[in-house]
Amino acid sequence: MSAADLRKTIRAVLCKGLTVEQADQLGAALVPVTVGAGQAVLREGDNPSGLFLLLKGSVEILKQGDGGSQSLGKVEAPTVLGEMSLVTERPQSATVVSVTDCDFYLLTRLQFQRLLATESIAAYKLLGTIAEVLAGRVARLDQKVVELSARKDGPPPVEELAAFRQKLFSEWSF
Numbered sequence: 001m002s003a004a005d006l007r008k009t010i011r012a013v014l015c016k017g018l019t020v021e022q023a024d025q026l027g028a029a030l031v032p033v034t035v036g037a038g039q040a041v042l043r044e045g046d047n048p049s050g051l052f053l054l055l056k057g058s059v060e061i062l063k064q065g066d067g068g069s070q071s072l073g074k075v076e077a078p079t080v081l082g083e084m085s086l087v088t089e090r091p092q093s094a095t096v097v098s099v100t101d102c103d104f105y106l107l108t109r110l111q112f113q114r115l116l117a118t119e120s121i122a123a124y125k126l127l128g129t130i131a132e133v134l135a136g137r138v139a140r141l142d143q144k145v146v147e148l149s150a151r152k153d154g155p156p157p158v159e160e161l162a163a164f165r166q167k168l169f170s171e172w173s174f
Contacts, residue, residue, distance in 0.1 A: 001055065003027065006105070013078045014053060015122075015129045022122035029115060030105035041081065041096040041104070048085030048092060050108040054078060057102030062095040074099060083130045086112050 001009075003024070010023040018026070030053065035041050041052060044064055054077045061072040061081075072094060075081075081096055086109060115123035144164055 015126050017125050018122055025122045029111040030107055033104040033106050035098045035102045037098055037100050039098050041098055042092045044092050044095045046092045050106050051083050051086050052081040053105040055103045057100040059096050059098050087130060
């Protein structure tokens with residue numbers, strides 16, 4: 001991918017408010033990663049590695065539960081994965097497995113911390129975008145809990161929950 005194409009993708013997918021120079025600064029901190037179909041990109045419980053910008057391919061997000069592994073949804077490029085690992089040191093919250101061959105760029109925790117240490121405006125803008133996305137997800141999740149809690153009749157809305165989960169994890173911006 002050319003530098004201009006990477007810059008365009010960073011500004012379109014990762015953080016829309018970046019200047020060209022700021023997108024280039026983030027681009028210089030990214031590491032290309034290729035993952036073959038069927039391989040784990042992230043594993044639930046592992047130490048956080050960083051933010052993955054998925055450029056090509058599709059992945060499935062899996063979460064361990066009482067009944068084993070459950071699919072939270074599939075997402076296609078371009079999108080972002082692992083964004084929580086830049087703001088918290090908690091273990092990975094889910095497993096991400098490539099459905100197809102995938103091309104990523106990885107912003108490691110260490111590189112992100114270096115950018116913050118230099119008071120990089122690009123890093124602060126990215127942090128703001130991550131906070132906005134996570135806050136939006138929490139608000140939508142809260143609303144869904146209220147809706148489901150208000151229901152007193154009928155079986156649990158399995159299909160509705162599955163569709164909501166897919167949307168919650170596949171939308172980067174709101």
